[in-house]
Amino acid sequence: MDFQVVVLAGGFSKKLVPLVSKEVPKALLPVANRPVLSYVLELLEQSNLKDLIVVVEGEHAALLVGGWISGAYVDRLHVEVAAVPEDIGTAGALRAIAHHLTAKDILVVSGDLVSDVPPGAVAAAHRRHNAVVTAMLCSAPVSGPAESGSSGGKDKTKKAGRYNLIGLDRSKQFLLYIATGAELENDLRIQKSILRAVGEMEIRADLIDAHLYAFKRTVLQEILHQKDTFQSLKEDLLPYLVRSQLVIGEVNHLSGYSFSAHNNIIHPSAELGSKTTVGPHCMLGEGSQMGDKCSVKRSVIGRHCRIGSNVKIVNSIIMNHVTIGDGCSIQGSVVCSNVQLQERVVLKDCQVGAGFVVIAGGEYKGESLAKKEK
Incomplete structure (x- = not known):
């Protein structure tokens, strides 16, 4: 489908010390006795998406991840491992490899995603709607009571900053609003132009971002170049695209107009x-x-x-x-x-x-x- 796949595999995450060490980067942490990165790679292989760029933070972590991939997936996947500086964020990591991106569309997936949804289905939906960005959202997990210790009867997952507000159109196909918990205030501000265009919008607080995105390459590269302060795909780039979609996005499904040969x-x-x-x-x-x-x-x-x-x-x-x-x-x-x-x-x-x-x-x-x- 002329997609390039970018897997953001992280590095030696400080948040995961001491689980992560100089010998075991984040991507190789075991989940059910398998490196967590293996779940994404096999999911991509099943969708016949075999041409991959695996982005790793730090040269040493990249060597470890590259060595493991070479042994585990020889003759199965074509993988280029790209080392980028540490702590530059997901948008920064894409910016660092932007010159390697040449396909019409780019599929970006987190290296720690464990899912049974085929990435090929997300890619196909992206092409079907001729979208600028397609994001996979899933139901937020419902946490049960803690087995040990006490939290004072309060579920930590309900604290501010732990959830998103997602706005969808009536067909539940078009993303119209997104805000992470860190951005939420008492007042919810929605662009009138979007409400006028779609008529109705459903606000959901029970969905989470699965960190699997399909982007139109030209728009992705343009924004990464123009917005050099953007560090996070989830917190910076995706909300920006959603807010500005009536200017930047492919909006013929909302406006009733068709883009000219000059993309206007x-x-x-x-x-x-x-x-x-x-x-x-x-x-x-x-x-x-x-x-x-x-x-x-x-x-x-x-x-x-x-x-x-x-x-x-x-x-x-x-x-x-x-x-x-x-x-x-x-x-x-x-x-x-x-x-x-x-x-x-x-x-x-x-x-x-x-x-x-x-x-x-x-x-x-x-x-x-x-x-x-x-």
Whole structure:
């Protein structure tokens, strides 16, 4: 299926000392008298996914893991063992080997996963939906009473930080919201654009991330490059993809539109001036007009907007019926409906409330601009 498989096998995890030692890295810890890594490798072999990159933290751990694989899976799997620096996280490990990734899609699996779900089924679902990311979620285990000691009658698995909130659409096929316990607050904030697109969303607290993902390679590499502070797939990269899916993701199943050959969505009634470019992962709504020499990158522009010439829009959301004058620059901002930006306005990381007028030549950074309440 033109998939490359990356197995994130860890290294000498400090959290597992003294079980882990210089002779036994995490991937070779025994589970039912077998190295835990063997469960994933045999699961992949059963799905006929035999071309693997096993990523190990630290040179010494990589030598031990590579030596064991060579003996146990000779003539069964084609495995490249890649050593990466320690403590760089799962996203950091992928970033370190990103130049080795060439297939259309990448299957990423944790080396300590023990499962009876075929990885090939996840890969097939990913291809069937032409998804940017596919994540395998499973029911959270129900812990019984402790056999020894006392926990004061409290189940430790219920403490804050030990669970996720997962938002799914009605078909339970599309991931719309994800937050780990460490991120949870009293208030749950959901993007209105997602709710409008899907109509209903089911919030679940009984699912856990199995750490098996399929990614579209081009999007994965782009985000790893742009977001160089991301360390964790689960806590950084996956929530980012879910939050930004109406801009970055393949959303024809939600919007009803189809991507063009340039990987963007431009409504047939929209008008573009001479030398105006609308980059990949952008949307331009019905009836909107853009002047000459404009540039739009990774942004959403709503319906019936009037945009002048020499306007730059980057990483922003422009809602409906917005007027933007010549020479404006908008970066990392949200501009609500019926706003008027006069000529040469500069916005960076701003929020502009509905109906607000920004006077010509104004420059704002990190501000919220809105009409005063009467």
